[in-house]
Structure formats: structure tokens, C-alpha cells
């Protein structure tokens with residue numbers, strides 16, 4: 239019954255109305271997801287949002303409370319895990335401690351009676367540059383090496399669908415980049431379908447064809463990385479994928495192509511095509527790198543939204559760019575990234591500035607009015623750090 | 638030479654030497670205990686096993702000698718008992734393992750979600766220890782005697798022949814051994830299975846292994862320390878057991894094991910050298926068997 243051959247190519251995965259309830263806790267509610275064959279799909283979300291649970295459901299290690307799972311068009315909801323054409327790189331590696339590395343890697347091949355399991359296992363180990371450690375036990379390897387073995391152990395089976403649960407989490411930056419490239423190459427060469435779970439947004443954006451942002455057991459938004467970044471649908475996505483400046487207000491007027499939002503007294507214009515809602519209470523936003531700073535009030539124009547004057551609270555230099563925190567009364571703190579091209583104004587803490595951005599760079603969320611809480615929804619370290627600093631700055635500002 | 642020795646001694650860092658001296662000091666009670674209660678009797682047993690009858694002496698009077706003929710004598714006289722001992726012990730170990738593994742698996746793996754059930758079942762496994770095993774074995778003798786309800790019912794149902802016995806047969810002895818040593822098998826198995834990381838089993842089934850293969854290739858090897866410990870704790874005492882096979886308990890004239898003949902030689906026949914020689918043979922045989930077994934099962938760390 240088990241799959242006796244290598245997959246010719248990837249299979250598509252379809253999750254239909256999946257719900258997973260643990261005793262006293264709903265981990266996933268009503269998840270619908272289609273991953274086309276041969277694509278590199280990244281599932282991105284904060285810790286505890288149900289990513290691992292989703293993978294376990296697909297691998298057959300967990301049964302959905304409701305819903306169906308289809309792989310390559312075949313309903314596998316009640317197929318047991320060893321009969322599914324799926325392999326997993328586990329978040330905890332789960333290398334068999336009583337077997338050598340090579341035995342670990344050859345395990346799946348032997349179960350499927352695929353010819354020359356040891357040769358293929360060595361080949362897979364060479365791919366992750368660990369062939370010289372083939373005879374060792376997993377306990378004798380570093381965390382990153384174990385992770386690469388786990389990767390080899392899954393890839394060697396050439397499954398129609400490969401599930402990767404943060405497979406690069408334990409690697410240093412250089413090796414991580416290298417493995418990302420390697421993974422992408424393998425995926426493209428063989429045309430396998432990859433479902434890659436990560437909470438590293440950069441990894442998701444650089445590697446995946448499609449990114450789904452997951453939050454609290456549901457998918458908030460799905461699409462190509464650039465699309466998601468350019469036009470986030472919810473405040474969560476806007477702040478989980480990069481950072482955003484968000485402003486809540488009422489729609490005060492609209493033309494054929496744009497809406498104007500009255501946000502705390504300022505008039506912010508957003509193209510209709512870039513706004514998910516066109517009336518009532520809305521939240522609009524702009525990415526910090528799209529905002530420019532001016533030391534003099536800019537001439538009002540229909541092409542730019544202007545906020546100000548405000549006061550620079552903090553300037554931090556990070557090499558290629560400088561990050562400014564500007565407090566604009568009535569609008570809170572605005573984050574601005576300025577490329578250090580030498581052309582923009584250089585302002586110091588306490589300077590009076592105006593912030594402006596092109597109308598076509600703004601976006602309107604689907605959320606309605608949200609509590610404009612800039613970085614709270616995100617668990618990633620950089621934003622926690624930014625949040626901390628934000629709080630600190632606010633405190634200092636009061637004092 | 639002396640200078641060299643002196644120099645190396647000087648060069649040694651102080652700390653490890655101090656700690657090794659402390660370790661030695663801490664080991665002292667243990668070493669004394671072993672010398673007193675293990676080595677002394679062992680040497681005495683060895684010397685006794687080589688004794689020769691006192692010339693013109695009474696029955697039971699012996700003198701120190703180097704009479705290795707004793708070993709040949711007991712081997713020729715008692716080889717069936719020796720074989721029987723190891724045969725019964727092996728059978729009891731296998732049955733205890735077959736019974737205990739599913740039990741330990743249930744308590745240690747399946748019952749993890751219900752800690753109360755887990756504790757309750759563990760208490761039930763240990764509960765027999767609250768009654769002396771002599772009493773329990775006697776109770777089984779009653780339960781399985783020819784006049785007992787169990788045997789008469791079986792006869793009435795024609796499941797047993799009209800003049801069949803249970804007590805006094807090898808089955809009864811093996812049954813008794815199995816019964817008495819099941820906790821010794823179950824507890825180490827439980828300890829090993831309780832620590833079994835289920836993620837390995839999941840990884841196995843993710844890698845196309847069906848449940849039986851997962852059990853054979855992952856569960857069993859990972860619980861090997863428990864299997865080895867349990868079988869040793871069962872096999873060693875079972876091979877030397879003299880209660881179950883005794884005529885006063887579940888055994889009969891044809892089921893005598895080494896323990897029984899050692900007992901008879903010591904206490905009835907007063908042939909101390911024969912009894913001592915048999916004891917030494919039993920010990921040596923167990924040592925060899927266990928050594929080979931542990932080596933084969935790949936758990937040398939246990940020794």
C-alpha cells in the first residue's frame with residue numbers, strides 16, 4: 239500500500255473547512271487552503287498560531303475534528319500517516335537516537351523497498367554536507383547538523399509533498415542562506431510541493447511563491463510575497479510582514495478613484511483600488527520606507543498625504559538606512575525609514591518635521607477601525623524590540 | 638625512575654587527586670560491605686566446594702582439601718536439574734515478558750493522558766509485594782490443587798482429563814515462577830516505556846513504517862534497556878529459585894530445580910561440598926549467560 243516509488247512531481251494539497259479542537263482549546267478553526275502542485279508555499283505566523291498543528295494534520299499525525307484533506311485530488315482524510323505520500327522535517331528533528339545518521343536517512347527508503355537505499359542516503363547527506371558524519375549517532379551532532387540530517391531524511395524520499403516545520407531555525411545566518419538556496423533548488427529541480435512553516439518573515443518572503451499569514455488558527459491573508467507586503471489586508475499582516483504606520487478614521491469623501499479619510503483632523507487620500515473598504519470607519523496605512531521627511535511644510539498637493547508638524551523623538555542609524563520616530567500630535571508616533579543616499583534632509587532629535595507620502599503608496603485595510611497599536615500583534619524579536627523602544631520613548635515623552 | 642615519578646606527581650594538578658581521595662573515602666562503606674557480605678561468603682563457598690569428607694568422620698564432617706572431583710560428581714548426578722533450572726527460568730522469563738510488555742506499554746504510554754489511572758495500575762502491579770511471596774505461592778497451591786474449585790470445574794467441563802493434575806507439573810512451576818517475577822519484569826519495562834518519546838514513533842510512521850514496523854524498529858530498540866533489565870531481574874532469581882519447584886509448593890518429584898537440590902544437600906543430606914559446588918556452578922553459568930546476553934543485546938552500558 240505504501241508509496242513504492244519516488245514522486246514524479248509534486249502533488250497539490252487542498253484543505254477544506256479544517257477545524258482542529260484539542261480538549262478545551264481550538265487550535266484551528268475553519269481553515270481553507272489550496273496549494274498548487276510544484277509550488278513553494280510558506281506558512282507564516284507567530285508562535286502558537288497553529289502552524290505545526292496544520293502540518294501534523296496534513297502528515298496524518300493528527301486527525302481533524304472537521305473538514306477534509308486532499309493530496310493530488312485524492313481524499314486522504316482517513317488515510318493513515320504511513321500511507322500518505324508526505325514527509326515531514328520535524329521542528330524537533332526527531333532523529334532516531336538508536337540508529338546512525340545513515341540508517342536514519344535510509345529508513346524511509348528501506349520501508350518503501352526502494353533500490354540502493356544506502357547509496358541514495360549518502361547522496362542526500364552529501365547534499366547537506368554531512369556525509370563525513372554518516373556513521374555517527376544523532377546525539378553526537380550539533381543542533382544545526384541534526385537539523386540538516388532531518389532535512390536529508392525527508393528529502394531523500396522525494397515525496398509528492400514535503401512539510402517543513404521551521405527546518406532552518408537552528409542554523410547560523412550563512413548556513414541558513416545556503417540551505418535556503420539549496421532547498422529552493424531541490425524544490426525547483428524535482429518540482430516537489432513544499433509546505434514550509436516559519437516565523438521568519440524574511441525567509442518566507444525570499445523563498446516562497448505564495449505566503450499565507452496565519453494568526454490564531456486562521457489564515458489572515460494569502461498571496462505572492464510582494465503582493466502581501468504591498469497591500470496588506472489586516473493590521474496583523476501589515477505589522478507581521480514588515481512594519482506599518484496605521485491611521486484610523488472615517489471616510490469623509492470619495493471620488494471615482496480614491497477615498498479621503500479624516501484621521502484625527504488630517505485628510506489622508508487612498509486610491510480605491512488599494513483600499514479594501516470604501517466607507518464608514520476604516521484604517522489606512524503606509525510602509526515606513528515610503529514616508530519622507532521634510533523640514534519645511536510641504537506645498538499641499540493632491541498627490542501627497544501630509545502629516546505634521548511633528549517632533550523627531552528618536553533617530554537610529556543602521557548603515558543602509560536611518561530609522562526616525564516622529565511624534566505627530568493627534569496621530570501618534572510615525573516610523574520613517576530613510577535610505578542613506580545622502581539626498582534627504584538629515585534631522586536630529588527634537589527637530590520639527592513634516593511627514594508625507596505619495597497617495598499611491600497608501601493602503602486601506604479590511605479591518606475597519608482598529609486600535610492603532612503599532613507593533614503589538616507581532617511576536618518576532620525585532621518588533622518586540624521596536625515595541626519596547628516605542629514604549630520607552632512614550633514614557634520619556636510624558637516625563 | 639624515582640625522580641621521574643616524583644616529578645610527575647608534582648606536576649599533577651592538586652584538585653583531581655583530592656577529589657579522587659574523597660571519592661575513595663565515600664566508596665569505603667560500600668567496599669567494606671561488599672568485602673564483608675559478598676567476598677567473604679563467596680571465598681568460603683569456594684573453599685567449601687573443594688572440601689573432602691573427614692577421614693573416619695561422621696556424616697556432615699568435612700576437611701579443607703582441593704577435591705575438584707566434587708564438581709564432576711554433582712554435574713553427573715544433577716545435570717537434569719541444572720538443565721531444568723535454566724529451561725524453567727527461560728520459559729518463565731519469556732512468559733513474563735510476553736505478559737508484561739503490553740501491560741507496561743499500556744501503563745507507560747497509553748495511560749499517559751490519565752495520570753491517576755497510571756498510578757493506580759502501578760500500585761496494582763506492586764500490590765502483591767504487600768503479602769509474602771511464600772503465602773501467595775501457597776495460595777496458588779490451594780487454588781490449583783486437585784480438589785480445588787478450578788480443577789474440579791475444568792474436569793467437570795472435560796477440559797482436563799479425570800486424573801489430570803496441575804500442581805506438581807512443570808506447568809505449575811513455570812506458572813508460579815512467571816507469576817512471582819512479573820512485577821520485576823513490568824517495572825523496568827514501565828520505566829523504559831514511560832520515557833519513550835512518541836515523536837520518534839510519529840517520525841517512523843511519517844517515514845512509511847506501518848505500526849508493526851514502528852514497533853519492531855523503534856519502540857522495541859528504544860525500550861531495550863528495560864527489556865534487558867527486566868529479563869535479568871526475572872531470569873537470575875528464577876534460575877536459582879527453590880520455592881515454586883519445591884514439593885511443598887507447586888512442584889513435584891520431577892520438577893526439582895537446582896535450588897531444591899542445593900537446599901536438600903545443605904539441609905537434608907548434609908553434603909556441604911556438593912551444595913557449594915552446585916551453587917558455584919549456578920553462579921558461573923548465570924554469569925556467562927548474562928554476559929553473552931547483554932553483549933548480544935547491545936546494552937553493555939548496563940553492566
Ligand SMILES: Nc1ncnc2c1ncn2[C@@H]1O[C@H](COP(=O)(O)OP(=O)(O)OP(=O)(O)O)[C@@H](O)[C@H]1O
Nearest residue numbers: 260261263265284285286287288289290291292437
Ligand atoms: N496536543 C495538544 N493539546 C492541546 N493544545 C495543543 C496541542 N497541541 C498544540 N496545542 C495548542 O495549539 C496551538 C497551536 O500549536 P502549534 O504547535 O500548531 O503552534 P505553532 O504555530 O507551530 O507555534 P511555534 O511557532 O511556536 O512552533 C498552541 O496554542 C498549542 O498550545
Ligand SMILES: [Mg+2]
Nearest residue numbers: 289290329403
Ligand atoms: Mg511549531
